[in-house]
Amino acid sequence: MTSREERFDAIYREHAAAVLAYARRRAPAELADDVVAETFLVCWRRLDRVPVEPLPWLYAVARRTLANQRRALRRRHGSEQPLPITLAAAESGDRTLAAALAQLRERDRELLLLVAWEGLSLAEAAAVLGCSAVACRVRFHRARKRLAALLEPSSPIRLSHPEGARR
Amino acid sequence: MTDLMHRLAAANPVDAAALTAPPFVRPLPATRPRRRLLVAAVAAAAIAAPAAAFSGTLADLLGFSNAGTPVPTSSIPFDEATKLTQAEQELQFPDQVSNLGTLDGITFYATKNAAGDDCFALSGNVKAIWCLFDQQPFPSVERPIMGLPIGQNDQLGQLVGFAADGVARVDLLDSTGAVVASAPVSGNIYDATFATGPQLASVVAYDASGNAVYTQTLLPGPYRTDH
Numbered sequence: 001m002t003s004r005e006e007r008f009d010a011i012y013r014e015h016a017a018a019v020l021a022y023a024r025r026r027a028p029a030e031l032a033d034d035v036v037a038e039t040f041l042v043c044w045r046r047l048d049r050v051p052v053e054p055l056p057w058l059y060a061v062a063r064r065t066l067a068n069q070r071r072a073l074r075r076r077h078g079s080e081q082p083l084p085i086t087l088a089a090a091e092s093g094d095r096t097l098a099a100a101l102a103q104l105r106e107r108d109r110e111l112l113l114l115v116a117w118e119g120l121s122l123a124e125a126a127a128v129l130g131c132s133a134v135a136c137r138v139r140f141h142r143a144r145k146r147l148a149a150l151l152e153p154s155s156p157i158r159l160s161h162p163e164g165a166r167r
Numbered sequence: 168m169t170d171l172m173h174r175l176a177a178a179n180p181v182d183a184a185a186l187t188a189p190p191f192v193r194p195l196p197a198t199r200p201r202r203r204l205l206v207a208a209v210a211a212a213a214i215a216a217p218a219a220a221f222s223g224t225l226a227d228l229l230g231f232s233n234a235g236t237p238v239p240t241s242s243i244p245f246d247e248a249t250k251l252t253q254a255e256q257e258l259q260f261p262d263q264v265s266n267l268g269t270l271d272g273i274t275f276y277a278t279k280n281a282a283g284d285d286c287f288a289l290s291g292n293v294k295a296i297w298c299l300f301d302q303q304p305f306p307s308v309e310r311p312i313m314g315l316p317i318g319q320n321d322q323l324g325q326l327v328g329f330a331a332d333g334v335a336r337v338d339l340l341d342s343t344g345a346v347v348a349s350a351p352v353s354g355n356i357y358d359a360t361f362a363t364g365p366q367l368a369s370v371v372a373y374d375a376s377g378n379a380v381y382t383q384t385l386l387p388g389p390y391r392t393d394h
Contacts, residue, residue, distance in 0.1 A: 017183050017184075018183050020183070021181045021182070021183035024180075024181045025179065025180055025181045097174060097175070097178055098178070112172075112175060113175065115172065116172050116175035116176045116179065117175070117176065117179045144169070144171060144172070147171060147175075148171055151171070
């Protein structure tokens with residue numbers, strides 16, 4: 001086995017489950033599996049550019065892949081796909097949170113979830129989102145405030161996907 | 168962490184630690200058939216290995232007697248709407264491929280793409296397409312077989328692949344060393360169905376005398392065989 005293969009295998013062994021979890025938190029299982037496969041295809045092709053700590057880089061690739069997949073689905077079906085993360089939160093029983101999350105801008109929502117679900121530091125999340133650590137920190141606090149405001153009892157939150165679109 | 172972040176964390180629907188890690192197979196990851204298989208297979212192509220000369224020089228190494236029958240690439244029955252067809256284009260498949268035969272409803276194809284990479288395809292009960300991008304040749308002593316366990320549906324998997332001359336049988340073993348599937352090689356191709364469930368651990372190739380000539384360790388990975 002070449003050193004290139006060894007490095008790839010090590011990355012795969014260590015991080016494949018995390019990338020799979022990332023994708024499944026944000027997409028239906030069948031789409032998530034595609035995202036993982038394509039993420040590691042990119043990892044193989046660009047192995048020389050993969051940083052020493054590869055997980056944020058892998059998440060960033062998975063995020064772009066997921067966005068591409070959604071665009072392709074929209075083109076194919078001509079309709080917006082449900083937001084899986086809102087469904088996921090709804091599944092957990094917190095439908096109010098799901099609705100509030102759906103009201104956030106995608107980058108704000110992603111930033112919060114990278115910290116809350118993937119357990120990344122703000123610096124790592126910044127690497128995923130391609131912004132500076134300082135900008136990411138500011139955005140994080142603002143996003144958290146927006147989400148908190150949306151969760152206020154007086155906030156007129158509406159469910160973006162009634163019935164969760166999940167049966 | 169604030170209460171809000173705790174609440175967010177509590178809504179996390181997937182625990183990465185709880186995800187089972189079905190085998191990741193080099194050169195091809197096990198996955199489900201049809202659309203997702205295609206993606207995984209393409210990924211595997213890159214992950215993968217070889218770069219043997221297929222059409223002309225297979226026989227230079229361990230030997231690969233089955234020259235197959237030339238058929239138009241367009242005759243491979245991939246649904247045009249799937250990523251298989253897209254992958255076929257991305258991998259620059261030529262107009263013709265060699266049909267190496269059909270086993271249990273799976274047809275095996277091989278060819279060399281425009282870049283000179285050796286490329287393979289499967290159609291039928293399982294579908295896949297991939298090319299070999301690195302320098303480890305197939306067939307060779309180091310790589311006398313090239314195949315994969317593929318999930319066919321919730322209950323069944325398929326041990327399927329290509330084998331050099333001299334390889335008589337290919338077994339799929341679980342983590343306890345028990346044989347999950349055993350596929351006789353016929354015309355340099357092999358196929359066997361197995362019940363999904365066990366933690367797959369390795370693929371072993373045997374010569375006609377029953378001697379193990381090659382063992383491929385399967386890496387753990389997220390590709391599921393349970394679709």
